[in-house]
Amino acid sequence: MEGLKECEANLVVYLHPSKAKCAGDAILSELSSLLFTYNETFEGVVLAYDPNICSNLAKILPGIQPYFGVKLKARLLLFNPKPDMVVEGEVVKITPQSIHAVVLGFSSAFIADEDIRHDFKHKIKRGKEVYVSRTHKKHKIKVGTTLRFIVKSFDEEILHISGSLVADHTGCARWLDKNLDEWSQADSTIKKRKSGEGEHEKPRSDRLMVQREILSLENDGQVKKAKKKKKNIVES
Amino acid sequence: MGVPDMDELSFTDSExxxxxxNALKAVVQGDCDFYNQLVAVIHHKERLVAEEVALLVTCLKAVTGAVSSIHIAHHRSLLAAIFGMSLWDYGTDVMDALVELLVSLASSSGEYVDLCLEMLVGNFIPPSAPPSASYFVELLKQPxxxxxxxxxxDRVHSTLKDIxxxxxxxPLRLEKIVRDRMPNIYTKEPFIVMYVENMLRLESGVMGELVGSTILIALVDRLIDLDVEIAWDEILQDDFHKGIFDMELEDLEGHADHIEQDCNELTREALIQRFFSGNLVAEKLDSLMVLTFEHLRSCAESGRLxxxxxxxxxxxxxxxxTAxxxxxxxxxxxxxCSLDPENCGKMFADLLLNIFVSSLNPEWRMSAVAYLASYLARAKFVPVSSVAAMLESVVNWCFLYCKNQEGDINPKAHKVFYAGCQATMYVLCFRMRQMLVIPRLKSQLCLMRIEDILGHPLKPLxxxxxSIVEEFLRLVKANHVFSLPQSFVEYGMLESENSRAFGGMERFDMFFPFDPCLLRKCDSYIxxxxxxxxxxxxxxDEDDGEGTSDEDVEEAYASRNGMSIPDDGSGRSYDDEGHSDADEFDHYLDKMSITPRDSSNKFGGRMQRFMQMPSKIRPSASPESL
Known part of the structure; x- marks a missing residue:
């Protein structure tokens, strides 16, 4: 995942005189106020900090309130997704027109249907919405999947990412990692047969499908879909 | 605005x-025909027939599918129409379609998050524009x-959760919006109450952890706003002047009989009625307080108090x-505190004590010690041993303070000290008898340096x-606890310049925050x-000067550790012996405050003769207690 970087910052934190007794805590709370907001100085969203106070001496600002400045070096973890970076997030919602994900637990990502490559088809399986790749049936995106996608834009105000799944190296992160050779060699126009690894897994998932079918038989109404599902698997 | 002809729109859903x-995209190129029709459909909200509802639902769903094509600059009118909708105007089908659209919008781009949240928060209360406001007020009275x-x-809250x-x-945005959009104190009662209900619902929901603190703080702020809106002179209306409010509040009840004789037309109920009927602010505050109480109770039940x-x-x-x-x-x-005396009650008292002992602002210290005294005196659930411990801390502080002081009376310079002394006496007026019953506490009390403080040249007495000094001295004399120096009879009998001075212009000397609550509904919780x-x-009362029977004290406080006191029993335990004049007031006791009947020699009694001020200022001059 891109977009994360660590940096070392030289900071001066100005503290209210009333905080003189507990400067350490006050520094931490000042730094905490940076969290989860986009900071132009650092060019990113501060996710974590590790302050290192350089000296016990502080500079006192003249004024009605004699604020004192403490110098410190802090290692900061920053998040700054830029267009074309590849980031990952957890899928939280799928609709026929969009995929919604949450990146790093706080930043929402939206992928509109124009940005989902044609290879992915929206389906409803057992009442749950999924995107399934037409070429690789095992490549699925459902709620809970870790999704790898490309950043199209980033709204610094509300930390909203607009993403894209057009490129081949995007989709379900787990599948992509496992089946590196498949998609990396694949020309998007040529359908590739499954590699040995994929075959290996097939029997197991077939069993799963059977089980699922039994389960779904119990829900009336769902029977037909379940059968179709099975057909698909056999064909593939 | 014309509704598009149904026939023109004969598409299937997918079409x-x-x-x-396409219409959304066409707008960008300048072709607005279909787009305008769409906006018109969404705008149309009055008396929808079934087909129109169906059309509206379909359009909303279609827009939901096309949110990624909506652009904040090109589709202003559409967005305005959507955000101008109110869930209150529609049936459940439209509501569902609308909230789904909102979730989609909010998640499609950061620009819409605030707008969506604002719209949802706006739906906390029904549309309050003039014509619909009264319609909804009436509607809400029916099932x-x-x-x-x-x-x-339900939809608003589940949608907030979905977003x-x-x-x-x-939620970060939400907390700001909830706070900013909170109705001001001039809003009609049903609306502000409903808004607060929603706030509290948010607080107790899944988002409570994130937005809860802002919400509670905003709520308390609003309570204070309402509170300060009720001026003292509102409580002490002109009508009350006759014979009632020129006496200390605690005397009110005692004088009720005179009042009834003096001016028959002013019955107790009528006075209460009069106070409340004109006072919308008090009613609002009362309702909001009750909501808050209920919320606290539910918090206590779920263990997160x-x-x-x-x-x-x-x-x-x-x-x-600081108000x-x-x-x-x-x-x-x-x-x-009454819901959880062990934890909350203790935290509260500790905080107050801490502010009194170590804060920098003298007004806050005085205020804090007044709160502490009033709390210790009035809270039945505070065990007397804690009272003694707190009291000891206050007394110790006072003792250390005056030990280092030379010189004579100086109310201005030592106001915090005097406030501490007054608090000590006030608490003892209420609790001394109780302490004396328990030998350990009695000795603890006797070991406190109260005599040293009161006998100090700073002359707190x-x-x-x-009124407090007098009552305190009377108690001391009756119980032979302290040996106070000199004959103190002449002390405190007159409100001297001194006694006005230490409270300053603000009259902090007269501040007893937990005097009987005047709000009708609130009072039943308290x-x-x-x-x-x-x-x-x-x-x-009756055996003044002779030995007094301890059981009475026991009885009065008997339920201090338990919280369940039968309502009608609470105020009466003292009455068993049956005073001649007590009976006729019996039925008022549920409602009302304390109040010595014999005002000439009881707590606060003498004040009326010497001072007119307090009655005008003190809140406890409750119409309730009339």
Whole structure:
């Protein structure tokens, strides 16, 4: 995942005189106020900090309130997704027109249907919405999947990412990692047969499908879909 | 605005989807025909027939599918139409379609998050523009209206939750919006009450952890706003002048009989009625306080009261304590403490003590010690051993203070000290008898340096409120606890310049925050855990000067550890012996405050002769207690 970087910052934190007794805590709370907001100085969203106070001496600002400045070096973890970076997030919602994900637990990502490559088809399986790749049936995106996608834009105000799944190296992160050779060699126009690894897994998932079918038989109404599902698997 | 002809729009759902998307794209190129029709459909909200509803639902769903094509600059009118909709105007089908659209919008781009949240928060209350406002006020009184309310609010809250799932940072925005959009104190009661209901619902929901503290703080702020809106002179209306309010509040009850004789037309109920009927602000405050109490109770039931209380404490410190003589809002703290005396009650008292002992601002210290004294005196659930411990801390501080002071009376310079002394005496007026019953506490009390303080050249007895001093000295004499120097009879009998001075212009010397609560509904929550003066006073009332029977005290406080006191029993334990004049007041006791009947020699009694001020200022001059 891109977009994360660590940096070392030289900071001066100005503290209210009333905080003189507990400067350490006050520094931490000042730094905490940076969290989860986009900071132009650092060019990113501060996710974590590790302050290192350089000296016990502080500079006192003249004024009605004699604020004192403490110098410190802090290692900061920053998040700054830029267009074309590849980031990952957890899928939280799928609709026929969009995929919604949450990146790093706080930043929402939206992928509109124009940005989902044609290879992915929206389906409803057992009442749950999924995107399934037409070429690789095992490549699925459902709620809970870790999704790898490309950043199209980033709204610094509300930390909203607009993403894209057009490129081949995007989709379900787990599948992509496992089946590196498949998609990396694949020309998007040529359908590739499954590699040995994929075959290996097939029997197991077939069993799963059977089980699922039994389960779904119990829900009336769902029977037909379940059968179709099975057909698909056999064909593939 | 014309509704598009139905025939023009004969598409299937999927076609409509496609057309809507195209229409949205066409706008960018300048072709607005279909787009305008769409906007018109969404705008149309009056008296929809079934087909129109169906059309509206379909359009909303179609727009939901096409959110990625909506652009904030090109589709202003569409967005305005959507955000101008109110869930209250539609049936459940439209509501569902609309909230789905909102979730999609909020998650499609950061620009819409605030707008969506604002719209949802706007739906906390029904549309309050003039014509519909009164319609909804009426509607909400019927079962149909309540069903509608549930339909709308359930959706609003579940949608907020849905948005938070897709946009994890949305609660951050939400807390600001909820706070900013909170109705001001001039809003009609049903609306502000409903808004607060929603706030509290948010607080107790999944997002409570994220937005809860802001919400509670905003709520307390609003309570204070309402509180300060009720001026003292509103409580002390002109009509009350006759014979009633020119006496100390605690005397009110005692004088009720005179009043009835003097001016028959002013019955007690009528006075209460008069106070409340004109006072919309008091009614609003009353309702909001009750909501808050109920919320606290539900927090206590779900075991998160302490968590909530910590936030309340911060808020108390910042707003209630610093507000000038808050009258009612502080009962939120009182009630919370009564729900969990071991934790909350202790935290509250500790905080107050801490502010008194170590804060930098003398006004806050005086205010804090006044709160502490009033709390210790009035809270039935505070065990007397804790009272003694707190009292000891206050006394110790006072002792250390005066030990280092030379010189004579100086109310201005030593006002914090005098406030501490007054607090000590005030608490003892209420609790001394109780302490004396328990040998350990009796010795603890006797070991406190109270005599040293009161006998110090700073002469607190001459400075503190004469009514308190007088009552305190009477008690001391009756119980032979302290040997106070000199004949103190002449002390405190007159309100000297001194006693006015230490409170300053603000009259902090007259501030007893937990005097009987004047708000009718609130009072019923407070009463079971509340010590009225009558409950204490009566314990030595009759046998003044002779030995007094300890059982009475025991009885008055008997339920201090339990919270369940039968309502009608709470105020009467003292009355068993049956005073001649007590009976006729019996039926009022539920409602009312303390109040020695014999005002000439009881607590606060003499004041009326010497001072007119207090009655005009003190909140406890409750119409309730009339």
């Amino acid at each position: 409509l989807d496609y057309h809507v998307r 149909r209206g309540l069903a509608k309310k549930n339909q709308v609010l 938070a799932t897709v946009v994890p940072l949305s 302490v968590q909530v209380f910590e936030i309340l404490l911060q808020s108390f410190q910042k707003t209630i304590l 000038y003589k808050s009258k009612f809002a502080q009962f939120v703290m009182f009630y919370a 001459q400075v503190c409120l004469p 009463r079971p855990n509340y010590v009225y003066w009558s409950m204490v006073r009566s314990t030595y």
